[in-house]
Amino acid sequence: MKNTLRNIFHSGKFVAGFVIFVILLVTIIVYPLINPGSPLEQIGVGTFAKPGTYVSLYDAAKTSPDRERETLRLSDADDKRLAKALSDSDRVLMVEWLGLKGVDLEGIDYQDTEALLELWHENYDSTFKPKGMTSAAQKKYKRLNDALLDLQTGDNLTVMSEGETLSTIKKTDYVNVGTVTNVKLLPLGTDNFGRDVLKELVGATKTSLGVGIVAGIVATLLGLSMGLLSGYVGGIVDDFIMFITNLFTVIPGFILLILISYSISQEYRGPATVAAVIGFTSWPWTARSVRSQVISLRNRDHVNLSKLSGHSMLRIVVTDILPYIASYVVMAFILQVSSGILSEAQLSLLGLGPKTTTTPTLGLMMNWAMMYSAHTNGSWWAYFPVILTITLISFSLNLMNTGLDQVFNPTLRD
């Protein structure tokens, strides 16, 4: 036993998979301690806030001028501000105007803010109205000009409350982010309901792993007992169990899963129920392979000797057969967990997963991202980390499985 464990931990593949899995597990356990609260807490009102650090504007503006504010004279601060404030559509409008004015547009760089602004102020004329220009368009250009003037000449900001000046913020005023009371780090932004994606992801990984493990346990236990019974007892019992197994094999498992999930009403469809349903539909292949292994074992001499020693059937199965297939069962369990997590994701993506609004699962997060078209509006943070997590879990489990396989079947070693 000790020897086997040592061999297992000498297998590079197993160790790699194990390390990834343990990192995931530690994250699941430690992250909620650092960042407590419900993973489905809605912190944002809008949808899909970008990943980043969010600083409270109010706190930053109210920060006392003499103590916390520092004056920094950065030469490129104004240019940066302008460049950031001028949107691409503004720039297009400006060039359009310049074209109407008959300015030679060749050699103009849209992105060169300074040159563009210089040209604009040289050429802008509020009274200019070429033929065909509507007055609405004329007003639009005027508004653009006002905004541009404001950007360049705009002075200090004044924070006022009921007519009383509270604070004046100069362009050269800076605050250290560390001194601002309310700063929120959203490494993965928010999702469609304004929830912290990272927190949701950690919660979802926990639920999905739970679903996978429960599904794996149900499938492995069912498959193991069916396989043992059918392989060891044989005869009619074997025929009957193989009949059921073949039925399950002929009907595509996923369709069966969809039908069963669909027929359970949403209020009863918690993560545990979904896990059980996944387990109940994925045991047959474990049963088949356990059966074939048991059949080859039951005629071995040590089993015959055990029978001759008067041991009961249960004892023979538990002590003379189970230990020989234990390594195989462990591998089957790992694969079942992996496929359980994938099945949950598939089901939830179709909207047949666990009940919404209480716990997130990886599949549900994908479902939400899909429903609110995160993929079309470029909110990659709402679905890509989920895909990556699912991939990492399956990858680590499959690596462990391959590693175990190589330890238990030395002929596979390369």
Next chain:
Amino acid sequence: MNEDRIVASKDFTNAPLCLSGRHVTKVFGFGDKKTIAVNDVSFDFHEGEFVSIVGESGSGKTTLSKILLGLLNHTEGEILFQGQPRDISTGKKRNAYWKGIQAIFQDPFSSYNSFHKIDAVLLDCINMRGGKNLPMEKKIEMMTEACSFVNLKFAELTNKYPFELSGGQMQRLMIARIFLLKPKILLADEPTSMVDACSRATILDMLLQLRDEIGMTIIFITHDIGLAYYISDTVYIMEHGKFVEYGKADEVILNPKAAYTKRLISDVPKIHEEWDLSTVDLANG
């Protein structure tokens, strides 16, 4: 040739019957795939008799041995145990039957559950003989005695797993197991075919000793007719599931009647004969 024998072939025809079979048949499969492994065989094994069943691979020896052990149900016929029809229909009756008949298998490496220690194997035998409540010292004494019977030291074996022993040691431990169980009949299914020549002689001697000291009936299954002649009282020659010839070892082997027996005997390599070099052309060799 007689001086090669270590036992004189005794006459057992009047000894009490231990295990008999009447028209025992075993058919595997059905239809086109039907195979008759054991075809209508009848036999009488007597108490204290050393019986050899000799045949090639595939002649049905192992199937017959499994039927005798009650591990396999025969299709037709009747088996009598100590003159009474054998009844192994329930688990309890099977266990009672298995107190009377035990086995040593061909491959010592697959005869042990490699997850159990040797002590557990031997303790199991003591428990089976009703020694469950004996004090531990007594049990150790019994195990030590059994091990010394097969020239093993129990103290060196405690806390060892079967795979830490050699094939010969494992097979001897199997005999120690039989020594503890003391069954009426021992079925030895080619117990020497997987061990080296030195261990072979010791194992055969131990089997004979078991027969002489405990009065066990030994059913020895082998493909080696020379070995059968060397050791047994009675020989059954099996071909294609049938006994083609049987009788006292001397009679069968020294005066074989069936063609199959003659062939088996001619196949035995003869060490004592001088090599016939006349057929070898030394000049052109």
